[in-house]
Amino acid sequence: MNSVRGDLGAWRMPPGTLVLAGTPLGNREDSSDRLRRALADADVIAAEDTRRTKRLAADLGVTLTARVVSYYDHREAERASELVEALRAGSSVLVVSDAGMPTVSDPGYRVVDAAVDAGLPVTCLPGPSAVTVALALSGLPSDRFCFEGFVPRKPGERARMLAQLVAEPRTVIAFEAPHRIAATLEACVEVLGGERRAAVCRELTKTYEEVKRGTLAELAEWAADGVRGEITLVIAGAQPRRELDAEELRALVAKEVDAGSSKKDAVALVAAATGTPKRAVFDAFHAR
Structure with a gap:
């Protein structure tokens, strides 16, 4: 079993360790001191978008000395082996996504899996996640929930996904693109019923943050004219049903x-x- 230990008050990037770090959803003031130290200390930074990571560092007043490499969906498998080799050589490797927590519908899973298989230490710097922020703001039950990632783009796949959630008793959270949210809410009404409670959370922590709460039918009507921004959808779980004759x-x-x-x-x-x-x-x- 691998573990990472140390004095958190004087924390620094541990050599030969893979570190996942949550980054701000929008507001740079949500950055932790440990994130700042990790950006400054890392030997290698694997970033979903290198330009955005360099911009984040500049906004935080951090001078990067690390080798910054791109690490996005289509390069995950290729980069994972390179990053593991860097870890084996004793380098500290920091993984960051554009916003939120790596591996949560963002790149990161493959390198974690590869590092664990190689017996190398992995740790995480806790940080923002749109999943838990949206859940907290939704006003829906938060004691039990499930995360579905991004809603499928194709109508048939989307309908099959929603059909699997008809009897799901937990609160459901999913990501959706702004240009598809209206169609997705309409599909939710058709499959889950218009009276199911839900919340559409957009632009979380940003200037135009907005949370619209209501029934799926009400939200579908609201979204019909178009919605902008990063979207997180939260849907109430199913209520126990009586058996129909x-x-x-x-x-x-x-x-x-x-x-x-x-x-x-x-x-x-x-x-x-x-x-x-x-x-x-x-x-x-x-x-x-």
């Missing part, structure tokens, strides 16, 4: 068929929306 299930399937769905699709939609097994919905619809 055959007549109620049959009526729901008939409603979907009348709306234009095929019988097969209607059965699937009702099953997903009610948490009832497909076979039970099918049998209820065809019972006479």
